[in-house]
Amino acid sequence: MAEPVLRIEQLSVALPPGAERGHAVEAVSLEVHAGEVLCLVGESGSGKSVTAFATMGLLPPALRITAGRVLFHGRDLLRLPPAELRSLRGQRLAMIFQEPMTALNPTMPAGRLIEEPLRIHTSLGAAARRDRVRELMALVRLPEPEQLSHRYAHELSGGQRQRVMIAMALALEPALLIADEPTTALDVTTQAGVLALIKDIQARTGTAVLFVTHDFGVVAEIADRVAVMQRGQVVEQGSAEAVLAAPQHAYTRALLAALPGPGNRDRPPRPAADLAVLEVRGLSKTYPPRGLGLRRAGVAAVRDVSLSLGVGETLAVVGESGSGKSSLARCIARLVPPSGGTVAVAGQDLSAPDVLLPQLVQVVFQDPNRSLNPRWTVGQSMVEGLRNLGTPAVEARSVAVDLLQRVGLGAEAMARTPHAFSGGQRQRICIARALTMRPRLLIADEAVSALDVSVQAQVLLLLGSMQRDLGFSLLFVTHDLHVAVQVADRIAVMHRGEIVEQGPALAVFRQPKHAYTQELFGSAPGRRRAWWREAMARLD
């Protein structure tokens, strides 16, 4: 076999003293060949991104490389003088990042951003640079280069931003492209386009790609080979099909089994609920136009949505970003006032002035790190709602402790602050806090989207068992079809502010009727690989 483009040998990266383990990455060895996509897959904290950043020489100063070699065409990048490494970066080695919104300089327009590597590494004149920028924009399929090149990052769509990022990385035709979760922040249909683009460019240019991801569907879609990382070590490595369709290591198997989907459903079929807890009629929300004076139409985020939800029932609202699903949830919880229509919970109109909203509707949000006051103890956060309603302190405390125990945390959690807990534990706390109010309706707004797949599986299980115990109805807002089909009795698909399809979860999942739903489902990564479809079907 030819010399690999990248060979990582026994790489170890130490974590700062006091961390939960000694090494972020321990004795990792990998090879990436020309024309090949190697996926590094693992949960957060597995060391996959650290490996990528160590290769680029972009580790934060707190992380120290303690052993190993990173050979790029046979030259050890770790022992290269800084100036030489710099001349390789952006030229022979390129990287694209997870969140293109924050990774792109907000004060440079797109054309100028793509031009940046040309300015840094070449002596091309302005006209030649401009021509190359046009070429690159065509290569990454950015439309209307003339106009787009003058737009700033915040004026581009998520997919366009990532295409700009890719164009910057490819400007000088690197031999190795490192991609750190490049599609994680994108919608599933946008993701499909970006993945196809990377794959296509790679096939044409023969660039070696090291692709970091946590998403097995993405691995199935794009990888030639895959390396699975756990706690800083590579536990399994092989061809994508071998690892994903016939995993050998117990950890790989556990991760695949934890993937959300119909196979993990824990909901018996139920008769249509007779008693509606939530009744939404003709709800719409139009946001006023931004800026002063100018007469512009507002943005219609939700248009004439009607739905109902029975006792103990779960309805998943599925849609991409901008579909209006979060606006719908916010209107129902009256976090924002609706522009029209009515919302009733347990027969009470929520717009009535005397309605006790907190005891009817509670919300769990996406990011538990920002939903809990970092300066309060968990106990303070847990009792706040009840105390506001005048519940005596002793009673509020006992309710809080009871719920913390139900979500799998002990009474000792009361005295600690949120930063002492992991992301999954914080989300459990948020769920427990919402349930202290004994709401009739719980709204989960992307409540598991920020969690690792194994943690996500636990939180989903927990939500189901809490629902059986306490009998609340659940409105589950998510962008993830597989999560939706796992947790919900019924699924409603939102597109451009409207519900385009609604029905029993398995029926919508297996036989989507609306064209948009079909497109959405067809964009799920990995579907074009027969062995992945079969592996997923086996899990189902």
Place this chain on the structure above:
Amino acid sequence: MLRFAARRLLAALPVVAAVSVLVFLFLRASGDPAAELAGEDATPERLAAIRAALELDLPVWQQFLAWLGQLLHGEFGRSLISGDTVARMVGERLEATLSLALATILVSVLLGVGLGMLAARHRGGWLDRAVGLVCVGGFSVPSFVVGYLLVWWFAISLGWLPAQGYVRIGEDALEWSRRIALPAVAMSTVFLALIARITRASLLETLDQDYIRTARALGATEARVFLRVALRNAAVPIVTIIGVGFGVVLTGVVVTETVFNLPGLGRLVVEAVLARDYPVIQCVVLLFSVVYVLLNLVVDLAYAALDPRIRY
């Protein structure tokens, strides 16, 4: 952008109007210029005669309307004390104050941004700590103390620069710069420290952003990362503080003008207030409020120029 500027200027008119009304009323409630003019042993008849001559015996609203009428004709009236036109008095003093304020801003911005960049570049190192120390000094030593120290050292001990006084820039530009140097440096200490601290903080925050990592991943040199990417993105808070500081400097000229014996607006205002010279005070206050309004507008426009995410 032009629409925004025009709208902001229109919106500022009521502010300026309110300031002038308030100043007019407060002044008339605060004391009697006729008493100052007439001296301590003036007879009531003499006082009344002076009041009548200066039209101070009219009802306040009539006085206000008269003043407003003058303003609309572009006149600011005459000093009650010297009889000179206010426009001439203020015009004579404007150059010294503006020279001092602009020179102060120039010194503060150049040194402040420079020191802040130095501190951010060497975060945690001895240079960072040294700049921090200079800033603490700048904050805590009053400008008149710095002023006297500078005079003692540069003017008296070394004899390099004149201790006091002012020469118009039109007469002798070199001498003008020699006269303005010490007061500008004395006045800039607080402002400089403020700008240096803000520059450092804003740069450090910017250097933590993802796009800095992107620039490094593209192979940019540290100098390029620092000057081309970070500084531009760190600019908005720095510009804010420069705008605020300009206003503070304008009001702070009084002390420095006194220390260095500069014939500026600061001293004019002090003299006018002590003598209750209404028209002079009114004119200067009006002038300052217009300057503040314009200053805020310039800062807002600078935001939009620096950060494409800010649009009006």
